Amino acid sequence: MNESLGHIFVDAFLINNFVLCVFLGMCSFLGLSSKVSTAWRMGVSVIFVITVSAILSYGTNLILVAFHAEYLRLITYIVIIAATVQLTEMFIKKKSPELFRELGIYLPLITTNCAVLAVPLFQTARGYNLLQSTVFALAASGGYCMAMVLLALVRERTELSDVPSLARGTALTLVLASILSMAFMGFAGMGGGG
Amino acid sequence: MSGTTIIEVRTSPHLHGPMTVETIMRHVIYALLPIAAFFSWHFGLSAALLLAVTTAGCVLAEHTACRLSGKRSTVNDYSAAITGLLLGLTLPPGLPLWMAVVGCLVAILPGKLLFGGLGSNVFNPALVGRAFLQAAFPVAVTNYTPGLAANRFVEFIPSTWAVPLMKPAPLNDWLAKVAVDGFTGATPLAMQKFDHIYSELGPLLWGLGPGSLPGCLILLCGAYLVVRGMMDWRITASMIAGAAATGGIFHLVNPALYPDPVWVVFTGGLLLGATFMATDPVASPVTPRGMWIYGLLMGVLTVLIRNLGGLPEGVMYAILFGNALSPLIDRLTPPRPYGARKAQVPQ
Amino acid sequence: MKETAPNPFINGLWRQNPTFVQILGMCPTLAITNSVQNAIAMGLATAFVLICSNGLIAAIRKHVPKQVRIATYIAIIATAVTVTDYLVKAISISVYKALGPFIPLIVANCLVLERAEGFAAKKPVIPSMMDGAGMGLGFAFGLTCLGTVREVLGAGTFLGIHLFGPNFEPWVLFLLPPGGFISLAIWLLIFASYRERKDRRERARAALLTIQPAEVQS
Amino acid sequence: MNFFGAERFFGPKRLWRGIHVPEHKEQTAHLPIRRLPFPPLLIVPLSQHAGKPAKAIVHEGQEVVRGEPIAEADGFMSVPMHAPATGRVERIAPAPSAKGELTPAIYIRPYPGASQEVLYGAEQNIDQMTPAQVVAAVQATGVVGLGGAAFPTHVKLKVPEGKKIDTVVVNGCECEPYLTTDHRVMVEYPRQVLHGARIAMRAVGAERAVVGVEDNKPDALAALRAANGDRPGILIEAVAAKYPQGAEKMLVKVLLGREIPAGGLPADVGLAVFNVATLAQIGELLPDRQGLIERVVTIAGPAVSKPGNYLIPLGTPLRWALEQAGCTDQAVSVVLGGPMMGAAVGSFDIPLTKGVTGVLVLAKGGAYGEAQVFPCIHCAACVNVCPLQLDPSHLGLLARKDRYEEMETVYHLNDCFECGCCSYVCPAHIPLVQYFRVAKQMNRERKARS
Amino acid sequence: MTGATTKSAQMIRFLGFVSLLCGVLIVGAHITSQSRIRVNQEEILRESLAQLLPGMTRQVIYIVTPTGKLASAASGESGGKRIFAGFDAGGKFLGVVLEASERGYADVISAMYAYSPGSQTITGFSVLEMKETPGLGNKIGSDPDFLANFKALDTTHPVAAVKHGKKTNPWEIDAISGATISSRAVGRMLAASVQEMAPIIARHRDRIERGN
Amino acid sequence: MTEFLIAGGIMGAIGATLAAVLAFADKKLYVYEDPRIDEVEGLLPKANCGACGCAGCRAFAEKAVKGEIAPGKCTVNSAEGVAAVAALLQIDAGTEERRVARLACAGGPHVARHRALYIGLPTCRAAALVNGGAKGCSWGCLGLGDCERVCTFQAIHMSGHSLPVVNEPLCTACGDCVEVCPKQLFSLHAVSHRLWVACRNMADGAQAEADCEVACTACGRCAVDAPGGLIQIVNNLAVIDYGRNSLASPVPTQRCPTGAIVWFEKDQGPLRGPEAKRITRQSPLPVRAADLPTQRATSSYEGMHS
Ligand SMILES: Cc1cc2nc3c(=O)[nH]c(=O)nc-3n(C[C@H](O)[C@H](O)[C@H](O)COP(=O)(O)O)c2cc1C
Ligand SMILES: Cc1cc2nc3c(=O)[nH]c(=O)nc-3n(C[C@H](O)[C@H](O)[C@H](O)COP(=O)(O)O)c2cc1C
Ligand SMILES: Cc1cc2nc3c(=O)[nH]c(=O)nc-3n(C[C@H](O)[C@H](O)[C@H](O)COP(=O)(O)O)c2cc1C
């Protein structure tokens, strides 16, 4: 399908937001959103990793197709992601120990973030070209980052109030996420018929 | 007396202004009552019963939940009643009552008490309830019946009494009996969006369309609260302005497809939302600049959802989205403290 | 951290349940649970992957150089997942369709790598496979719980069987993304209130046992 | 209602934020200042001002004459004390204070029938003095800010190195409800006020002085204008009555459009601010080289039977003053200062000191802290009134969770001058100011520890 | 166990070996399951075709080349639109099945429909993939009233969906109430697809009906 | 078969390449970090309480590995935990004597008078800022439980008489309560400091007794009964010199008339001497009726200060 770049962007960023509408990257969404600063850093790292690995996977996919070895997609994608993450980790550790102190524990988590793997899989399934793939990767990861930050913001606000002990923690986070996700339902159908 | 007077020590200030949370909330209810009365007059018995059930449902839900968790009941601050009234006003009058009760429970329990009760909720509870209902029962919640039906004061809309958990019976027979010719069940917004049919604007100003509320009356009631100093006019004003401006731009681009700004403002829930729901102090920013941004954002978003999205109405989603952003807005628009600027020594 | 080694199987199934206690593997938990059938299928697929990958990793754990540890585990997991993917496709296309893109995503399911790193990398093959089975079934259990709420409320059916008759008004919400979040929240609240009650009982008992230093006696 | 602040363009100069509080000044505004008789025992604390306590220079059993120095300044940030009455030093011992702690004080038992006349002192010619000499002379009078802060006035008169002061601002706003001491001082001693202002101008080298008086005191304005005649240099301006117009930061903004930088001093914007009563005392005492031994205190409030403005000898026990003014049996709470910023006292055995502008006796009902406290509903009323444009709403929420550091670093806690506007308007009756005081103290202690 | 002590060569050898092993394992699984998967897929395809063309037992697949020619799928041509021609046990031509897709309420809806070149009507419709709202939009695949629209939908006039209960013409689709958006999407999808494919089918009608 | 070759080839190539890249990166970007830090951190209780004086457990682990702090400085850790850390680092555990928080006030509202009724935020900090807190004794505990709230380890609970009680086994000597108490009534003491003055009142005896029935009246009996200058009366208050703690015994408590000096007996809490007043009153003393000078009252000035 020949989707316009703008459409790909809006679709992946808002309408089918990876986190709130497609349920990807849930573990970090629920686990790392208690502070805005953390959420933001994780979001930015994910944007970086997703974009780089999406471009790399695009290239890899070309090779696999040339060899008719499409069945190796999954394993090559994930290995590429793991390597990207590990390289990023080493690089940050070397160049900015402070940033590493802040991000260190999250970086390995990116490998097991479904959103990161989903981008190359989706872009292949949808037959995006390189430009489309890049936009898609940016939009999807940007949407992830936005959802993370939004949730972190509202979670930080709930920290100022007296949440009943029963709901403290993940249950409240889930309720917040579900309301956010309801709010995102308003975007459904944008760009669709009507 | 004199010998036993116990001296009290308090911190300053030793005086307090006349306003209390309870009076504010009470006056919001007063301001909502004319609108509720109009709603009941317009749609009849079912509407009145719906409002009664949502109000009572919210109050009871809060009372019971507080008691069950061993706390003092907090219904005396009247905020649950506001939630109930507003929830009722956003629902179609023929909504099955059992769904209305579900809406109340959602609004009060996860929408408010789970966050810690009054003042703690991040999102507008009434809209959380309404959004839940809209997503759970999208057909029932968008199914409007005609106003001013002749028998509205003697007969309930049959769907009102649907058996809990069960579908309401189809309204076709009943509609055939009462409906003005050509009634489609579509709100003016839906007709405009899907069929590009514009209802006449005049009646809409007075809320005489199906599923409409009286815009002028709402503004009047809001003005009452503003004059009493119980509500901030900035959010209302900026939200209306944002919606009108965005609507205007769309209208200029394609007048055939997109309605003009006056229509944008006076149809659907925009005025009720802008006056009573966007202004819910709990979920809105506190900084002066933040309020402007917040209102504008919601106005713009409302029109974007209406004009570009799949749904005819976007106020609810816009406000919920605004609620989510309000902590961010607060953070980005701190008031400039006195003396923060560099000293300007006139020498 | 108590160092009493619990039975790895029971541990995963209940004490350290991945869904309700560890909050891991959330993507499939929320995405693939709008029907009980899908939930069970996904749970079993994940369990299968877990058993295979845990076993394989435990088998080679002594030879893995530290720097390529993650890459190796991931490669092994990816292999197990790809095999599962083909297996599911071969068994039933319709199940495959329902699970959609989420089978490949088992690779990135945090649970799998977490168990690889946290258990299989340190323990022998048999306990690792036990752990994989426990965690996997615990995961399947969690998914089924969630799927039950969502299917019963969202469609009025359980495993496709109508529960409330044809006139039931389904709560569409529960089949939609927000419903996933809400259902999990409901389960967590249920467990939390259970735990809170248990805690309170235990604390009451503990209070009886500890000697409170007496207040200055009067 | 603040409609775009349109009201600012009409009428006298006006504060934008802040609040209108019922003034209650009618109770005492018309009553001339009266002297209070000496109490049987005077308690003169050695620390009645901001800065280092004075050092006693008398010993127990010594006889002192009214106006005689009894304690000397301990360094520049300190002022001497003078004997408020002729009598005998009974002892030098800790005495209760308004803060609740015991502080060292000189107990003086006045001789029965001692004269109210001040016999101590010597004339001096101010016109011959250099600014430094004026500063020293002012320090010798023991005058401190009588507007409430009790900051040593001579410190303010000494222009900091590298600063230039072009205007002396005279603060005659008295925006606190109930209080009318400054009002009566302006009406009865306008000459002294203006004289004091000229001394201050000399000391700081300013060409001009601006007197700001709230427009609810027309008689004070008239008296000052009459006393000034058309002598140049001193400008007498009316400002609209609104609380806290009298806070120096607000006053200089409204009168001169200057903003004192956060954490800075009026001198940073070329100003020095003095209370009218302070200047009146300087104008009165300096020519005769006398010391500050009495001040005007408004005793008022719903539960006072003989409200008025009393000239009290410093060190008069609160109990004595209240007995003279009389309390009704409605009284439940006694406040030193105005109702917005004053401190409630828990003991009547404390002495009235240089910083006490008023004594309020409040009755049951209507007081703060009686209504139910609700959670913050984010109504923004506090944000809208805070004259310093802070965010009391978030400050309050953070304080509730003991997040004091954030309050300071992100929300400018230290700028808050505790005017109480936010607490006054808060519909949830949240004791915001009290939270802020605790927070400031906790932060101070944390810094001191590290 | 610090970094410097592990030889790079060892790492390379190890990871290379593991990857190789994994690759081999995957190919093994791929090859062993491939035939079974293909059978499954064909089974599914036949089932869904048979649903649209009741009584069908044999299908012939054509592919429309980019130049508008018709090629048999057996010829190895790939990439164009597919046309499935269905025949019953007696070899009688039943009609063709076409694939179409269109953006619906939530995401793209892809569907198959049966088209009868003779009567120029659509005679069946089934959804392959959609993400429409369960309970609302997804009724386009299951609602009997809605599917009844496709018993004999006239395509001589552009197909269009109208609001529920407002169908008056044979080329109109009576929308599902509450899911007008999805219904309209179906209308648009069919209209566009028919407009594109009908002329091609008409051109090659003989060949298709013959089944070669 | 070609498929196997292709797959094996591709995967082997990818694996080897990645391994090479990682190996290269590992060489170029490697940062040395003592692996023992992680291991030590794993053995710490993760309370991040700061009782050790470090910013959290990780910081403690870093210091411990560098040998800058003894493992035993973590008072929260169990004895085995400390031993494990020490064993790991092959150093001496350096345990120090356990310390606990001790409260220097025993004047609950049933024995100590309030001179006024405080209305406001129910925290000691806030009350202390309003005229010192409305308690008769301006040194005494305000009883609003700030210490109970800050104690992360739930080692403090407010008794029925609104006085904090330290549950010694739980106390980790983190010092939070010491910092929070506006009246500075808590201090950290080695558990062997068993003789304890539970009062800070520095008013003279009569005033002290008027304010609080269990106040130290500075009568001096304990100082006389204690050997070798262990106890001195300073500013109307008995002060124990813990430098001579070895001389301590319950003897000095025996004749204390108010029971202000106590002996901490293991597992029994503080014990008073037999001469101490028995106070059976349970309910709070009434707030001292404020003799607010009303209109009718004649001069009540005489005798204001005895
Ligand atoms: C710590 C401190 C230092 C000050 N130093 C000076 C000073 O050097 N010169 C001066 O003119 N005023 C000084 N001030 C006086 C203040 O500007 C102000 O007039 C005084 O605090 C009383 O103000 P208020 O009643 O508004 O609180 C100082 C005040 C404080 C609190
Ligand atoms: C909220 C607030 C209100 C004040 N109101 C007055 C007032 O009404 N009159 C006054 O003279 N000083 C008032 N002050 C004190 C002034 O800020 C300033 O300290 C004083 O005018 C300096 O003069 P002084 O040092 O001679 O007292 C107020 C201070 C604050 C913080
Ligand atoms: C949660 C939710 C899901 C919806 N899903 C669909 C859908 O799948 N298909 C659709 O056509 N409309 C969907 N809608 C849109 C509305 O139902 C829309 O008003 C309707 O399509 C208009 O049709 P009507 O004129 O028959 O009421 C959805 C709305 C909501 C709130």
Ligand SMILES: Cc1cc2nc3c(=O)[nH]c(=O)nc-3n(C[C@H](O)[C@H](O)[C@H](O)CO)c2cc1C
């Ligand atoms: C001006 C104003 C508007 C309000 N609007 C709403 C509303 O839209 N929905 C609602 O549930 N409560 C509303 N409330 C009541 C109350 O603030 C609300 O229940 C809180 O969100 C509960 O914490 C309103 C109150 C005021 C003063």
Ligand code: SF4
């Ligand atoms: S925050 Fe401080 S300065 Fe602002 S209104 Fe409140 S007390 Fe006044």
Ligand code: SF4
């Ligand atoms: S005035 Fe009170 S209720 Fe309103 S925002 Fe401020 S603190 Fe909250």
Ligand code: SF4
């Ligand atoms: S010991 Fe200190 S902090 Fe604890 S209750 Fe008493 S006064 Fe408050």
Ligand code: SF4
């Ligand atoms: S807060 Fe006090 S009682 Fe609690 S652990 Fe720390 S030192 Fe011990």
Ligand code: FES
């Ligand atoms: S399963 Fe954990 S991020 Fe998706």
